[in-house]
Amino acid sequence: MLDAENISKFAKVLPSEWDVFLFELKKHSKFSRFNLHEFKKIQEHELEIQEKKALRLKKEREKMVIKNLEVKESVTSMDEASCSKPVCSKCNKIKSDNVKLLKDAESLTLEIENFQKKKMI
Secondary structure, three states, X not given: OOHHHHHHHXXXXXXXXXXXXXXXXXXXXXXXXXXXXXXHHHHHHHHHHHHHHHHHHHHHHHHHHHHHHHHHHHHHHHHHHHHOOOOOHHHHHHHHXXXXXXXXXXXXXXXXXHHHHHHHO
């Protein structure tokens, strides 16, 4: 069996995340002359890129979780401080803004988790 046939068979069984990569690779003028070893090296390089991207997303998610916790602590401490004193309208606005930010952070955290789950599938 020729390398081109092996490469084509190998490419067909790759997950759908590889479709864009394969499309770009097939546009390359040397694609038809690749041997299996070269194809594997290119694939390993692409896999490294994807792993680095996943690691970066994981770190970003961890930062968001930490910020989310900080906002929760801030809102909690503000709630405790405001319980003993009458609340002014400015404090109410700050509190509602913090609650909105907290909801946004939680929403983004869930979106990142969903994105990572889809990426793993």
